[in-house]
Amino acid sequence: GAGVSQTPSNKVTEKGKYVELRCDPISGHTALYWYRQSLGQGPEFLIYFQGTGAADDSGLPNDRFFAVRPEGSVSTLKIQRTERGDSAVYLCASSLTGLAGRRELFFGEGSRLTVL
Amino acid sequence: QQQVKQSPQSLIVQKGGISIINCAYENTAFDYFPWYQQFPGKGPALLIAIRPDVSEKKEGRFTISFNKSAKQFSLHIMDSQPGDSATYFCAASRGGGSNYKLTFGKGTLLTVNP
Numbered sequence: 001g002a003g004v005s006q007t008p009s010n011k012v013t014e015k016g017k018y019v020e021l022r023c024d025p026i027s028g029h030t031a032l033y034w035y036r037q038s039l040g041q042g043p044e045f046l047i048y049f050q051g052t053g054a055a056d057d058s059g060l061p062n063d064r065f066f067a068v069r070p071e072g073s074v075s076t077l078k079i080q081r082t083e084r085g086d087s088a089v090y091l092c093a094s095s096l097t098g099l100a101g102r103r104e105l106f107f108g109e110g111s112r113l114t115v116l
Numbered sequence: 117q118q119q120v121k122q123s124p125q126s127l128i129v130q131k132g133g134i135s136i137i138n139c140a141y142e143n144t145a146f147d148y149f150p151w152y153q154q155f156p157g158k159g160p161a162l163l164i165a166i167r168p169d170v171s172e173k174k175e176g177r178f179t180i181s182f183n184k185s186a187k188q189f190s191l192h193i194m195d196s197q198p199g200d201s202a203t204y205f206c207a208a209s210r211g212g213g214s215n216y217k218l219t220f221g222k223g224t225l226l227t228v229n230p
Contacts, residue, residue, distance in 0.1 A: 042223050
């Protein structure tokens, strides 16, 4: 597809369960970001990948959150032992790098996670 | 510590009016200031951006005004249209390397009445 694709669009789970959210970035984009957006708030940075490696994971709230990008394209955000406070929209974004002027992040439509 | 503060939280404007949204930042290492537009159920999309070496940037009906000394910047939407009704986020990022990590404000819900 032309844009960033995220699946599932909606996920309802029970407290304590494990969840995986998938992101398929724009083809050719080497940089990939995960953000979390709570209701009525701006997106909050979680983690940044350059290629296969997590170059900046300073936004991950605790060790229940983990993300991978094994082949430098698709990424999976993994949340263990989910808590009700994890309920939010998880946004993925990708970008080209090395452009002098434009640091544009292209966002997907997000995965809405609800923890009951 | 909120590094980017945005106001107002919500804004109602009549069609044809001017919408103004303000942001203030704290970190002087920020060197790129974009505005993102988000419609319900969609991801944010880049609207317009500015660097601190200019005081104003205009693209169509959208203008960013930037005040480096005050560490403030604002979005002006001229001739506001009902289709502009959305949530607007200001953001900031630091230079250096390929990490374009953005720090967002809390957003402004704009409603343009017909």
